[in-house]
Amino acid sequence: MAKSNHQLVDLYFMDARSKLIDIAAFMDRVERAGQTDDFRYVAFQEALACLSKESRAESILNAFSDMSEEPLAEATLGPALGAYKKA
Amino acid sequence: MRYIEPHAHMVSRTMDDYQALSIAGCRAICEPAFWAGFDRSSAAGFYDYYRQLTEYEPKRAARFHIEHYCWLCINPKEAEDVGFAREVIGLIPEFIHHKNVLGIGEIGLNKNSKNEVTIFEEQVQFAIDHNQLILIHTPHLEDKRKGTKLIVDILGQFPGIEPNRVLIDHVEEHTVKMVLDLGFWAGITLYPESKCTPPRAVDMLEHFGSTDRIWMNSACDWGVSDPLSLPKAILELRKRGFDDGAIDRFVYQNPVRFLRQCPNFRLELD
Numbered sequence: 001m002a003k004s005n006h007q008l009v010d011l012y013f014m015d016a017r018s019k020l021i022d023i024a025a026f027m028d029r030v031e032r033a034g035q036t037d038d039f040r041y042v043a044f045q046e047a048l049a050c051l052s053k054e055s056r057a058e059s060i061l062n063a064f065s066d067m068s069e070e071p072l073a074e075a076t077l078g079p080a081l082g083a084y085k086k087a
Numbered sequence: 088m089r090y091i092e093p094h095a096h097m098v099s100r101t102m103d104d105y106q107a108l109s110i111a112g113c114r115a116i117c118e119p120a121f122w123a124g125f126d127r128s129s130a131a132g133f134y135d136y137y138r139q140l141t142e143y144e145p146k147r148a149a150r151f152h153i154e155h156y157c158w159l160c161i162n163p164k165e166a167e168d169v170g171f172a173r174e175v176i177g178l179i180p181e182f183i184h185h186k187n188v189l190g191i192g193e194i195g196l197n198k199n200s201k202n203e204v205t206i207f208e209e210q211v212q213f214a215i216d217h218n219q220l221i222l223i224h225t226p227h228l229e230d231k232r233k234g235t236k237l238i239v240d241i242l243g244q245f246p247g248i249e250p251n252r253v254l255i256d257h258v259e260e261h262t263v264k265m266v267l268d269l270g271f272w273a274g275i276t277l278y279p280e281s282k283c284t285p286p287r288a289v290d291m292l293e294h295f296g297s298t299d300r301i302w303m304n305s306a307c308d309w310g311v312s313d314p315l316s317l318p319k320a321i322l323e324l325r326k327r328g329f330d331d332g333a334i335d336r337f338v339y340q341n342p343v344r345f346l347r348q349c350p351n352f353r354l355e356l357d
Contacts, residue, residue, distance in 0.1 A: 011326060012286065057287065061261040065232040066199075075167045075198035080227035082281075 043083035088331070090317055090338035091354070092116045093346070094193075094222075094256060094274060094304035097144055097155070098123070098136075104307070104314045109151035111318040114339070115354055116148055117346065118157045119193035119222050122164035124309045130174045133161065137178065141185040156352060158192035158222050159183060166197075166206035176206075176213060183217060189349045190214060192222025193256060196234040199226060208241060215247040220349050223255045225262065228281060235262040239269055252348055256304070259283055263291055272300040272345055277316035282306075285316065285323035292324070292337060302341045 030041055043064055050059035066084040089112050097105070097118050108116065118140060127133060140157040148155035159182055161175040182188065191214040196203045214221045226234035238255065242248050250270030258266055258273045259282065266273045275291060276282040283291075288303055295301055307314040317338060324334045346352040 055260070057290075058260040061259055062232060064229050065261065066229050068233060069236070071204050071237065072198060072200045075200040075203060080230050082228045084229040 039085045040081060040083040088112045088318075088321055088334065088338070089114050090321065091302075091342040091346075092305060092314075092317055093302050093342045094119060094276065094306045095314060096121055096306070096308035097148070098139055099309035100307060100314060102147065102150075105147060105151045105153065108314055109153055111315055113153055113317075115154040115156060115352075117189060117342075118144060118155065119224075120158055120160050120162060121193060121224075121308065122162045122197075126165055130171070130178060133175045134178055137182045141182055141187060145187050154354065156187045156189045156346070158189050160191050160194045160210055161206065162193065163195050163197040163203045163207065163224060163226075167200060167202050169202050169205055172202075172206045173209070176210065179213070180217075183219070186351055188351060189346060190220030190222060191217075192220075192254075193224035194221065195224035195238060195256075196226050197224075197230075199230055199234045199237060204237065204241065207238070211242065211245055211248070215245065220345075221253045223253065225255060225257045231257070231259065232261050235265060239265055239271070242271075243269070251300070254302075254345060257282055257306070258291075260287070260291065263295060267295055267298060267300060270300075272302070275301065275303045276306045277303060277313070277320055278306065279311055279313055279316075285320040288320055289323050289327050289329075293327075296333075296337065299336070299341050299344055301337070302345070303337065 030036055035041065047060045047063040050056055050063050053059045064083045092108060092113050095116050095118055097116060120136065120140065123136070137159060140159070144157070145155040159179050161172045166172040191210055194207055194210040196207060211221065223238060225231050225238065235255065242253065251272070254272035254274055255266045256274035257276045263273055275288045277285055277288055292301065303317055303320050305312060305314055305316040321334055321338060324337070340356060343354055343356050
């Protein structure tokens with residue numbers, strides 16, 4: 001089924017480059033604002049380490065995930081925030 | 088190019104969207120019952136919603152030569168109040184035999200709570216008892232991995248479950264394998280921010296697309312979402328070298344194969 005012997009770098013480099021710069025600018029922005037202790041930003045930094053692993057997308061999704069297994073006693077209020085807040 | 092939109096919340100969309108979908112090649116839309124952006128204050132609110140799904144939306148879609156189908160349930164977001172949820176489930180038998188109803192969905196989990204699990208189990212049993220297909224919502228973002236694992240484990244405890252009659256939706260790279268490995272169908276949802284982009288969806292199709300048990304959808308609703316994300320994914324497939332036959336399988340034939348297990352679904356495979 002694999003079809004990706006097309007010129008994937010031609011296809012995606014500029015888009016990925018743009019997103020990488022956006023990530024860098026986001027980190028600069030948060031740092032300037034002194035908000036690096038936000039749990040989401042801490043999770044974000046930890047997720048960056050997944051870029052040096054295999055299956056990067058899967059690893060990053062797991063890094064942001066609640067890895068517990070038991071149902072919660074009751075539903076929490078508000079929307080999902082994108083990163084699991086560790087106790 | 089012909090395609091089926093297997094998951095769209097058209098009650099939240101305009102006629103412009105129906106027109107754009109039709110022009111883009113959409114032949115049928117399947118609309119699961121969902122959380123409308125606010126909690127309904129009574130079961131009567133759901134009664135009206137089920138009427139909208141079974142009576143009104145098919146007429147709007149027909150104006151643009153699109154067939155409209157729906158799924159019925161109480162969504163997990165509004166299932167935390169078990170008594171209320173059971174009252175709503177009690178309304179479903181009145182609607183379940185309507186000619187555009189495909190089955191029970193989108194049931195599932197939202198915050199992975201015990202009460203959500205209770206109502207999920209009861210609606211799975213309802214579907215089995217009424218010989219209905221099942222469409223399952225998996226939680227958002229950080230809750231998805233845990234919720235998907237809970238869902239497949241719960242389904243494994245039902246001897247009456249046939250995995251090929253269950254679609255587990257909103258899979259991403261960390262959940263798609265656990266769904267497909269157990270014989271369920273998997274849905275990839277294309278969202279601008281959360282869930283999946285067209286390039287990532289094509290990555291997953293490259294990895295897992297040899298199975299027929301996978302489809303893509305926009306799940307467009309009242310939030311930041313794109314009813315034309317499926318045609319955009321078709322373009323992405325072309326850029327990646329997939330031919331028309333393979334694309335047709337992903338966006339038309341696969342949905343038809345799953346949905347034709349419901350006798351109400353009328354589109355043909357060819």
